[in-house]
Amino acid sequence: MTWVFDHLGLLGDLTVTHVYLSVLPVLLGLVIAVPLGWAASRWRPARAVLLTVSGLLYTIPSLALIVILPALISTKTLDPVNVIITLTVYTIALLVRSIADALSSVPPTVVAAATAIGYRPFKRFVGVEFPLAVPVVVAGLRVAMVSNISLVSVGALIGIAGYGQLFTNGFQLQFVTEIVTGIVATLLLALVADLLLQLIGRLVTPWTRVGR
Amino acid sequence: MNLLTSWLFDPTNWSGPTGVPARLLEHLWYTALALAIAIVIGFPLGALVGHTKRGGFVLVGAANVLRALPTVGVLTLVVLLAGIGLVPPIAALTLLAIPPIMAGAYAGIGAVEPVVVDAARGVGMREREVLFQVEIPNAMPLIFGGVRSAALQVVATATIAAYVGLGGLGRYVFDGLALHDYPQMAGGAILVAVLAVLVELVLTGVQRLVVSPGLRPVRTSGGIQR
Numbered sequence: 001m002t003w004v005f006d007h008l009g010l011l012g013d014l015t016v017t018h019v020y021l022s023v024l025p026v027l028l029g030l031v032i033a034v035p036l037g038w039a040a041s042r043w044r045p046a047r048a049v050l051l052t053v054s055g056l057l058y059t060i061p062s063l064a065l066i067v068i069l070p071a072l073i074s075t076k077t078l079d080p081v082n083v084i085i086t087l088t089v090y091t092i093a094l095l096v097r098s099i100a101d102a103l104s105s106v107p108p109t110v111v112a113a114a115t116a117i118g119y120r121p122f123k124r125f126v127g128v129e130f131p132l133a134v135p136v137v138v139a140g141l142r143v144a145m146v147s148n149i150s151l152v153s154v155g156a157l158i159g160i161a162g163y164g165q166l167f168t169n170g171f172q173l174q175f176v177t178e179i180v181t182g183i184v185a186t187l188l189l190a191l192v193a194d195l196l197l198q199l200i201g202r203l204v205t206p207w208t209r210v211g212r
Numbered sequence: 213m214n215l216l217t218s219w220l221f222d223p224t225n226w227s228g229p230t231g232v233p234a235r236l237l238e239h240l241w242y243t244a245l246a247l248a249i250a251i252v253i254g255f256p257l258g259a260l261v262g263h264t265k266r267g268g269f270v271l272v273g274a275a276n277v278l279r280a281l282p283t284v285g286v287l288t289l290v291v292l293l294a295g296i297g298l299v300p301p302i303a304a305l306t307l308l309a310i311p312p313i314m315a316g317a318y319a320g321i322g323a324v325e326p327v328v329v330d331a332a333r334g335v336g337m338r339e340r341e342v343l344f345q346v347e348i349p350n351a352m353p354l355i356f357g358g359v360r361s362a363a364l365q366v367v368a369t370a371t372i373a374a375y376v377g378l379g380g381l382g383r384y385v386f387d388g389l390a391l392h393d394y395p396q397m398a399g400g401a402i403l404v405a406v407l408a409v410l411v412e413l414v415l416t417g418v419q420r421l422v423v424s425p426g427l428r429p430v431r432t433s434g435g436i437q438r
Contacts, residue, residue, distance in 0.1 A: 059364060059408050059409050060405045060408060060409070061367075061369070061371065061401075061404050061405060061408050062368070063368070063369075063371050063372075063382075063385070063401070063404070064368070064371070064401035064402070064404045064405040064408075065401075065405070067385060067397050067398060067400075067401035068216065068398055068401050068402060068405070070394075071215040071216045071394070071398055077394060077397075146279060146280055149280070150279075150280065150281075150282050150283065153282040153283075153284050153285065154283070154284055154369075154372065156284065157284060157372060157375050157386070158385070158389055159389075163282070163285075164282070164284055164285075166285075167282070167285045167287075167288045168284075168288070170288060170292075171288035171291065171376075174292055175292075176289065176293070179285055179288050179292065180289065182282070182285050183281065183282060183285040183286070183289065186280065186281075186282040186285065187277070187280050187281065190280035191280070
């Protein structure tokens with residue numbers, strides 16, 4: 001424990017990096033996956049193409065993609081941008097399917113009713129269809145968040161900052177405390193992120209609790 | 213693109229004890245071993261909880277904690293505690309594979325229609341027979357889905373075994389990194405990616421064989437129904 005208190009500054013810095021590298025891709029992924037999921041829910045050919053491509057992307061191991069990206073988009077090998085792009089791709093791959101399924105499962109009667117009271121397609125999507133899909137989207141975001149948090153640690157093996165550095169450093173120095181600290185910090189971060197997402201999910205869907 | 217392919221298509225990298233076929237076999241060996249241990253531990257636990265419908269809360273909680281456990285942290289910790297060898301990567305990969313397998317078995321068996329299970333008991337099946345002849349076959353899509361997802365994660369993550377001195381395709385990634393040999397790193401990464409896609413294709417094929425045709429998703433006008 002003494003080690004932990006002596007290194008609070010380091011732990012703080014690593015937390016900031018780790019949060020940044022795992023949260024930013026979730027936000028970017030969400031912004032990109034919503035229109036893609038919408039397209040997949042509307043047109044059958046788009047659905048087939050998008051779901052096949054996202055299934056394939058999801059299969060490619062993250063460490064492999066982080067290593068290959070620099071050659072594809074001419075970034076530097078250890079640039080954090082590679083991690084952000086890789087994790088964004090995973091988040092999109094994960095969310096497109098759940099958003100498409102959630103939008104497809106909005107009852108047609110609800111859509112018809114919204115149209116009947118004068119909603120135009122865009123406003124109807126923002127005001128009616130997407131909000132009804134929010135619980136499913138939040139479930140997808142929770143999976144993406146937890147998996148991103150653990151994937152950032154893997155990046156440490158090839159020099160990416162974050163809690164993973166506690167593992168590589170502790171391993172080189174044969175220092176168990178540092179590794180255990182890293183494991184506990186990762187678990188706590190995953191727990192906090194998960195609780196926050198659940199909370200946000202509840203706050204933005206007050207109608208799901210009406211009448212309870 | 214030469215950066216990606218110059219190492220990969222050099223024939224000298226494809227033979228001998230450090231060649232691609234040898235590393236590929238090591239990679240598959242770690243994967244198969246970890247997956248087998250994870251099935252032996254995770255499947256009975258998930259099946260038991262799914263069958264008895266008791267302890268689901270504890271099981272889901274345990275699976276979630278295991279899922280959040282950073283594999284690299286477990287790997288390096290076990291190396292410090294048990295020494296370099298096969299144990300640390302297999303332990304880390306097994307812990308990675310247990311949650312999806314356990315959750316798949318639990319969710320699959322727990323979700324078998326109660327009417328079907330009652331009917332099985334009604335015609336005089338014993339609990340064992342209900343589990344093995346009714347619940348497990350009916351739950352096969354979800355059980356196999358869990359195994360498949362575990363296999364994919366393990367095949368991808370077995371790369372890190374090379375970080376603690378073992379073989380496998382990760383060897384090229386970490387050796388390339390240490391030697392500032394990007395084509396070697398990229399070559400290893402591409403091999404891992406191709407292997408993952410192949411494993412996914414093979415498992416999709418196997419799934420068709422082990423899942424009863426009566427349980428295949430039915431295509432309807434509203435897309436694929438499950």
